[in-house]
Amino acid sequence: MRFATRTFLFSFVPFVLLLLASFWAMQKLVEHTVRDSLRSSLRQTHASVARVRSNSELQNSRFLKILGENATLKAGLQLLLAAPKSLEARRTVDDQLREICEKLSFDFLLVSDPDGSPLAGVMRVGEQLVGMDIARIRPPQRGFLSVGERAYQVVSTPIDQGDENIGILSVGAPFDFSEFTTPAVLTRHGKVLKSSIPGIAPEEVEAALKNCKDQAECEMRLRGETYISLPMNSIYFGEGYVLRSLQSIDAATGPVQGILRNVFGIAGFGALLATALISVLSAQSIVRPIAGVVAHLRESERTGLLPEFKADPARIQEIRDLTESFNRAASAIREARESLYRAYVEFVGSLASALDARDRYTAGHSRRVSELSCAIARALQVKPKELDDIRIGALLHDIGKIGIADEVLQKPGKLNNEEFALIQQHPTIGRRILEGVHGFQDYLPIVELHHENWNGSGYPLGLHCEATPLGARIVHVADAYDAMTSDRPYRRGMSHEQAIRTLQQYAGTQFDPEIVPVFAKLMAIEAKRMSADATQVHLLPRVVNGNPVPPVPWISDARDI
């Protein structure tokens, strides 16, 4: 995972979670509050209903007592008690009840004998008063009475004649929910008798109420809406009757939830957007300095160099510490590498010196060739790495001569063909010696091919023109020059001008025609500089015994090479 991603996630995700959690908590809180307020409003409704009921019941009971003193009703009742079987007597009382109902606008009137078994009763169905099927009715002293599909609220009063109780008069009013400001349901033993929930059948309400215990508050689901349902306990309605009032929680929380949703939708979206932006910015601000460091490290990995950080990539303590320690480490490594390289170069130099030391005539040859080659390479503007290769390769170019016997190498006279063939093996021998050394692979072409000629007449491979690598071609020119200008047991070294002329003469046949002019020009500048300052170390040949070296065709002796 990228650092930026990580930073972004670590700042963005917790905020999102926090936002969601607060939304959830707020919603729960609102729901809880709404539920509480619904509950208290239901309780208030109950209390006010109970108050209204108790008031009206008191009035009703007084009124009922007066009705119980109705003389004609008493006369009728006595008539009926005297002739209990008489249909006409029953009809007479029935008729009286009808008249009372009609005049006093009752909807339910019933007289019972002193034991409570009904004698006659009428109730209103529509606009008509009809007789009751009294056989199945048992009116309560006070409470609900369901007759058929109707539910009545019934109050009873005794009818007394003197000291004797001759019957009970019960007056009922059809129960309705007009006092309830909320939907309400009347049940008996779990069966819905009456419900004022608009548009929902009693069966559905019954099914929804199944989980509610008789006298306990409960929540029910109706048509996907959640209702809170509170039984009214303040009034006793009779055995098995429960009156519940309902309030839809969803309807109450709906608007608040809607507002909340909107607020959270807008605010939350804005906050998320802001958070995302801030997170991205903070991630970037954290990552950018590190990215600078990383880019630097990647660059140094690619080049293999360990450049130091130039300036602070950022004004951050940790990054500064990091770059400083990197710089320290890099400089230590560089120093170590340089000292190693120096030791290496010294080692190679001492190897070349050891080779040169076999013969006093060739003393310093390898070092001079190396210096000349480097000068040419610099003039040709080769790359630093190639320059290094040329320097070391030139130092080692004659290493193969280790494998050639001294008698052949230091033979004062002319070499025969056999000996010449032996001498010609030295590049191959050199290559073979160095081949096994790790890290010397880059010098092998110079060592092996520094005797190849431009026209393909060289050895060991007889390569043409640019098939020979540039380093080997440069060393070829420098080697020839140094050989020509050096003394030999059998001849004196050539003068500088002679040597240059010879080189120019063989440019295009033995030597690279482009390198020779460059070398010549280089040596001319050097000569001018030398004459100006004689004390300086220079590239030109030393004057042996104060005399310039006589011109000898340098190619005549293969040992010079």
Added chain:
Amino acid sequence: MTRITKLALSIAVLTSVMLPSAARAADIEGTVIIKRRLTKRRVTAPVGAYQRGVNVELPSGPGGDFLAFERARVVVYLEGEFPSHPATATLEQKDRQFVTDTLVVPVGSTVSFPNRDPIFHNVFSLSKPKTFDLGNYPKDHTRTVSFSKPGIVFVNCHLHPNMAAAIVVSPNQWSVKADASGHFVLTGVPPGNYTIVAWHRAAGFFRQRVRVAQDQASTVEFTIPLDENGDPKVVAQR
């Protein structure tokens, strides 16, 4: 007063009045004029009617013509004890009402009270001329009462307090109810001076002197309750 003396007295009265009239009796014709409502009708509708939101129209009078209703309930008779012809009358109880609610019979008549309703009724009276209670009895049963004293007997039912009827027991045979137009005729009244009485349940008694000439119908006019002049001789009393 013993029965014999009562009888002797009545014979004496009868001879003094009847004899001349037997020769040339005449009618008394008359009209009852009622200009305003007398009976206080129910002024409220049943409670239920209000509660049910029905548009209530209070009754303006039976059959629309309330004055006819009043006129038909005026009884006219002559004061004074004359020989009577007792009759038999019927006062039915039907549809929780006495039919008719105003009955006029000469003294000594017998009235039967048959129950025509499928429920029990009870007939009783606490009026001075005759106090009785016939008890409760069911449909098609009947009880009879004879009225031996003139006067006005109010009849009620214990079981149905709305049921009420008035029986006018007139002291002689000259008694009649006015018809709906207020017209009445007392036929065969011997010539002489009489006090003629009109009675209305709500308005009370109205008396006038009337002279009956031979073979000549007399005309009487009652204005009930009183005309604007206020006849001092007519005293309304219950």
